[in-house]
Amino acid sequence: MAAKFDLDDNGVVVIIGSGAGGGTLANELAQKGVGKIVVLEAGKHYKLEDIENDEWAMFGKISWLDKRISAGAWHHTKDFPNLPAWIVKGVGGSSVHWAGLALRFQQHDFKTRSTYGHVPGANNLDWPVSYEEMDPYYSRAEKKLGVAGAAASGMPPLPENNHYKVIAAGARAIGYKDIVRPMAINSRENDGRPGCQQIGFCMQGCKIGAKWSTLYTEIPKALATGRVELRPESMVLQIQHDKSGKVNGVLYVDKNGKKQLQKARIVCVAGNSIESPRLLLNSASSMFPNGLSNSSGQVGRNYMVHTTAAALSIHKAPVHMYRGTAIAAVVSDEAKLDTNRGFFGGYHLEGLSIGLPFAAAFIRPGGWGREISSALEMYDHMTCVWVCGEDMAMEQNGITLHKTEKDHYGLPVPVVSKSDHANDAMLRIHGLAQWRKLNEAVGAIRTVDMPPYPASHNMGTNRMSAKPRDGVVNKWGQSHDIKNLFVSDGSQFTSSSAANPTLTIVALAIRQAEYIADSMKKGMI
Amino acid sequence: MDKDSKKTQDESQQPEGMSRRFFLKGGSSLAAIGITTLAGAGLGTALPAEAVAPPAAGKEGYTQSFANLGSGNGETLVKMARDIFPHDKLPDQLYADAVAGYDADAESKSMIMSGLASMDAIAKKRFGKRYADVALEADRLEVLYAIEDTPFFQKIKGGLVTGLYNSKKVWPLLGYEGSSWQYGGYLDRGFNDIDWL
Numbered sequence: 001m002a003a004k005f006d007l008d009d010n011g012v013v014v015i016i017g018s019g020a021g022g023g024t025l026a027n028e029l030a031q032k033g034v035g036k037i038v039v040l041e042a043g044k045h046y047k048l049e050d051i052e053n054d055e056w057a058m059f060g061k062i063s064w065l066d067k068r069i070s071a072g073a074w075h076h077t078k079d080f081p082n083l084p085a086w087i088v089k090g091v092g093g094s095s096v097h098w099a100g101l102a103l104r105f106q107q108h109d110f111k112t113r114s115t116y117g118h119v120p121g122a123n124n125l126d127w128p129v130s131y132e133e134m135d136p137y138y139s140r141a142e143k144k145l146g147v148a149g150a151a152a153s154g155m156p157p158l159p160e161n162n163h164y165k166v167i168a169a170g171a172r173a174i175g176y177k178d179i180v181r182p183m184a185i186n187s188r189e190n191d192g193r194p195g196c197q198q199i200g201f202c203m204q205g206c207k208i209g210a211k212w213s214t215l216y217t218e219i220p221k222a223l224a225t226g227r228v229e230l231r232p233e234s235m236v237l238q239i240q241h242d243k244s245g246k247v248n249g250v251l252y253v254d255k256n257g258k259k260q261l262q263k264a265r266i267v268c269v270a271g272n273s274i275e276s277p278r279l280l281l282n283s284a285s286s287m288f289p290n291g292l293s294n295s296s297g298q299v300g301r302n303y304m305v306h307t308t309a310a311a312l313s314i315h316k317a318p319v320h321m322y323r324g325t326a327i328a329a330v331v332s333d334e335a336k337l338d339t340n341r342g343f344f345g346g347y348h349l350e351g352l353s354i355g356l357p358f359a360a361a362f363i364r365p366g367g368w369g370r371e372i373s374s375a376l377e378m379y380d381h382m383t384c385v386w387v388c389g390e391d392m393a394m395e396q397n398g399i400t401l402h403k404t405e406k407d408h409y410g411l412p413v414p415v416v417s418k419s420d421h422a423n424d425a426m427l428r429i430h431g432l433a434q435w436r437k438l439n440e441a442v443g444a445i446r447t448v449d450m451p452p453y454p455a456s457h458n459m460g461t462n463r464m465s466a467k468p469r470d471g472v473v474n475k476w477g478q479s480h481d482i483k484n485l486f487v488s489d490g491s492q493f494t495s496s497s498a499a500n501p502t503l504t505i506v507a508l509a510i511r512q513a514e515y516i517a518d519s520m521k522k523g524m525i
Numbered sequence: 526m527d528k529d530s531k532k533t534q535d536e537s538q539q540p541e542g543m544s545r546r547f548f549l550k551g552g553s554s555l556a557a558i559g560i561t562t563l564a565g566a567g568l569g570t571a572l573p574a575e576a577v578a579p580p581a582a583g584k585e586g587y588t589q590s591f592a593n594l595g596s597g598n599g600e601t602l603v604k605m606a607r608d609i610f611p612h613d614k615l616p617d618q619l620y621a622d623a624v625a626g627y628d629a630d631a632e633s634k635s636m637i638m639s640g641l642a643s644m645d646a647i648a649k650k651r652f653g654k655r656y657a658d659v660a661l662e663a664d665r666l667e668v669l670y671a672i673e674d675t676p677f678f679q680k681i682k683g684g685l686v687t688g689l690y691n692s693k694k695v696w697p698l699l700g701y702e703g704s705s706w707q708y709g710g711y712l713d714r715g716f717n718d719i720d721w722l
Contacts, residue, residue: 053704056691161711162719169722197710207706317721322701324716356701360690368673368682369666373610376690380700442722 002223002230005036010263012036013516014250015270016236016279019093020505021489022270023214024144027222028513034520037228038262039219040252042271043090045232048216051205055357058204062096064089067407068274072397073419075451079365084416085305086454087272091232092215094272094456095502099202099327099352100184100211102147103499104138107131108337109390112495115337116344121421122392123302127494128466128475137507145184145212145506146191156187158196161324166315166383166442167351168329173441174434178332184212184502185325191217200353202326234260235409239267239283239292239485247292247485253409266516266525270488270509273303273458277399277491278414280462280472293462293472293479293487300399302463303416304496305455307347307389307424309432312363313439314378314446321353321382328353328383334434335498343426345390347498349435352386359384362450375448383439387431388457391496392421399461418455457501462491476515477508484525488512587621591628598641600657602627602681605644608665609682610689612699619695623688624681633680640677647671 005012013034015022018041026039043062052058063086070076070084087094108115110127118124139152149157158181160168168179185202188195196210209216222228233255240249240261247267254260269276277300281291291299321328328351335346354362356379363372397419401412420428436447465471468480477492479485488509490501497504519525591599599621606620627637641656647668648656659665672678689695696703705711 053706056687159717161716165717165719165722196712197706198712198716199706199710201705318700319719320700320702320715323705323711323714355703356696356699357687357691360686368609370611373612376610377612377614377699 003036003226003228005038005229007260007262009036010248011265012038012263013266013268014262014264015039015268015488016250017041017093017270017272017275017489018091018214018219018230019088019270019272019489020095020098020214020502021509022268023092023095023218023222024506024509025268025270025488025513026228027214027218028510029517030222030225030227032513032517033227034517035227037222039222039228039230040234040236040250040262041091041093041230041232042235042275043088043093043232045091045230046096046205046215048207048209051207053199053201053204053207055201055204055355062088062090062205066409067405067413069402069405069413069415070418071415072417075365076418076454079451080454083454084418085272085274085458086456087458090215091219091230092213095213096205096215097203097456098213098500098502100325101327101330101350101500102142102145102150102182102184102503103180103330103332103348105131105134105497105499105504106335106337109495109497109499110134112345119344119392119421119423121394122423123395124393125463125465125470125494128464134504134507134511137511138503140510141503141507142182144510145503146186147503148181148183148185148187150182155190157181158183158185158187158325159198161198161328162319163321163324163328163351163353163383166319167331167349167385167438170438170442170444171329171331171333171349174437176331176333176438178335180330180332181327183325183327186210193217196325198324200322200324200326201355236271236279237282237409237411239269239279241285241287241292241482245287245482247482266484266486266520268486268488268516269462272489273461273491274399274414274416276487276489277461278401278411281399281401282411288481293481293485295481296465296469296471298463298465298471300461301395301397302393302460303398303418303458304391304393304460304493305418306457306496306498307345307387307391307420307427308452308455309387309428310352310362310450310453311385311387311432311435312359312375312448312450313383313385313435313444314375314448315381315383315439316443316445318380319383320380321384322355326353327351331438334431341430343423343430344392345423345427345498347387347389347427347431349431349438350386350388351383353384362453363448364450375446383444385435386453387428387435388498388500389424389427389431390498391459392423393460393463393495394419394421457490457496459490459493459496459501462487463494464492465494477512478515486512486516585617587618589621589625589628591625593628593634594637594641597655597657598638599628601641601644601655602637604657604665605669605681606685606689608662608669610685611662615695615698619689619692619698622692622694623685626688636677636680640672640675640681644668644672
């Protein structure tokens with residue numbers, strides 16, 4: 001059924017990346033009858049049989065490990081010098097790794113500039129799209145993902161595991177009420193995939209496909225239309241353009257190490273928030289000397305990762321947090337808009353289990369001695385949180401190209417620079433203190449704070465803006481400068497919200513597909 | 526953005542063959558997160574969990590001979606491993622498994638040998654005996670504190686993060702059950718069995 005298109009076919013829509021953004025866009029366009037779509041995916045095409053319940057084995061197998069350099073004031077510069085971000089290189093992209101938490105952004109998240117006013121040191125901006133405009137697309141995304149407990153999907157909530165029960169009890173004991181868990185994990189058989197078996201290891205790839213990932217939903221559905229060709233192990237080097245400035249082709253290295261040039265009618269970039277701006281910068285030409293779609297100078301800037309922290313709490317009796325879905329209870333009381341706490345934005349306290357191998361790696365990078373080992377010895381008594389909070393856009397946080405160092409594709413290595421805004425630091429401290437209180441309310445005897453993990457939520461480096469001078473793309477993810485060039489991933493986010501990004505990426509992709517299909521029909525692009 | 530850092534489109538319009546060696550140069554995944562590794566330790570690649578006999582009943586003793594480093598150095602290394610991540614309930618054998626790969630690691634042999642020699646020198650100066658013979662853990666820690674910023678210590682410690690905590694023999698002793706899909710997950714095996722809340 002899968003289609004095959006000629007490299008010289010200039011009627012092709014080329015989508016770069018097959019994750020939550022690119023994979024969804026490919027399927028949505030194909031379902032609307034767009035006839036020629038090529039998906040270029042840098043990584044390999046793994047199957048369910050390749051997935052193991054093993055943290056390090058899967059980290060080594062599916063992570064994006066091409067060289068990157070961490071820079072800036074965050075601790076990654078020292079502790080994760082070449083792993084600023086923890087994302088996937090493979091068909092399905094980071095939708096293979098995501099834990100499945102499908103939170104919506106809130107109304108004020110789309111209006112941070114007008115809600116917070118000018119925040120010194122930050123580069124906040126309102127989105128050119130509102131929550132009200134996004135609402136129906138969120139519903140469609142929830143239905144597509146089969147979000148457990150969401151009205152739009154009709155799927156029942158997932159059952160509560162031990163980890164959920166401890167966190168929920170602690171939350172209620174300190175007065176929290178907004179305890180949620182909208183998960184893109186089948187709570188029963190749905191869409192040709194089985195219900196969750198409480199395996200754990202959600203972030204190593206779901207072994208049975210109960211968690212939504214484009215790897216085994218959007219991609220095969222797209223291929224089945226006969227309108228889509230997937231080319232794995234195809235790393236894009238450059239987007240090319242004609243004399244008028246319209247993009248007309250994509251230069252990539254195929255699985256045999258050969259350079260190929262795929263002609264294109266439209267190009268959609270969905271390589272996540274490091275690779276997408278990197279590609280636009282690497283596509284600089286004499287006509288666009290600062291990179292494609294960069295008349296604003298904002299390509300690669302405003303990099304946001306969520307303001308995060310993690311902590312392990314040791315309880316008086318076993319919890320076995322690793323049994324069952326990786327995301328346990330999510331406490332959302334602190335995600336609401338409330339500037340009385342001393343910071344803008346809010347955070348979710350997300351119960352998120354990690355296995356013993358990762359607990360040992362992340363508890364205190366570089367640490368040793370009984371302080372560490374005495375905690376790890378209580379592994380089965382632990383609860384674990386990931387504080388996921390709003391990250392302020394700052395212009396100097398971002399992706400640049402290393403001046404001399406090249407990777408194995410011959411491309412300049414990306415330098416990923418991130419420093420806290422003072423607001424981030426305040427939020428992080430508040431979140432960790434509330435987590436400690438929550439656990440102590442149900443008898444925790446010790447809590448160990450952990451520094452942020454390498455970033456799995458990467459956003460903002462090709463942001464949307466109403467005015468071309470403030471950002472890279474318009475409200476449809478369409479380049480302000482080049483009308484047949486689109487950004488289709490989380491890099492188009494104008495703010496980070498406190499919510500995990502995937503549901504919003506999918507909702508934007510559904511919406512963008514409508515716009516692209518309609519514009520093609522009208523001959524506008 | 527720095528213009529000098531970019532190749533322009535005008536320089537590279539023509540598709541061409543690309544050297545295969547570019548694709549064979551991938552870096553170590555663990556180095557990416559600042560964890561040094563020891564060939565074969567943990568990580569399910571080869572050594573040592575399945576390659577050695579199960580732990581002896583008592584906590585003393587291990588099966589490795591450390592033929593290249595020498596048995597005395599092996600003893601120091603095993604004691605050092607325990608002092609870095611001390612778990613009283615783990616037998617020596619599991620610490621020995623975690624550092625056994627260094628005995629066959631020709632590349633780092635001189636670093637390991639000189640690191641161990643400096644540990645013994647400090648121990649002799651302060652306590653009058655070699656490291657492995659210093660009786661008190663607190664005294665041995667003094668030696669480790671003196672060298673904790675050295676590349677040698679960092680290498681051993683970094684290797685233990687996976688060598689010890691990614692060992693399938695260590696997991697059950699620290700309360701971790703590992704892979705579950707082959708047992709049908711935990712749906713019928715205690716995912717919600719908590720009884721003390």
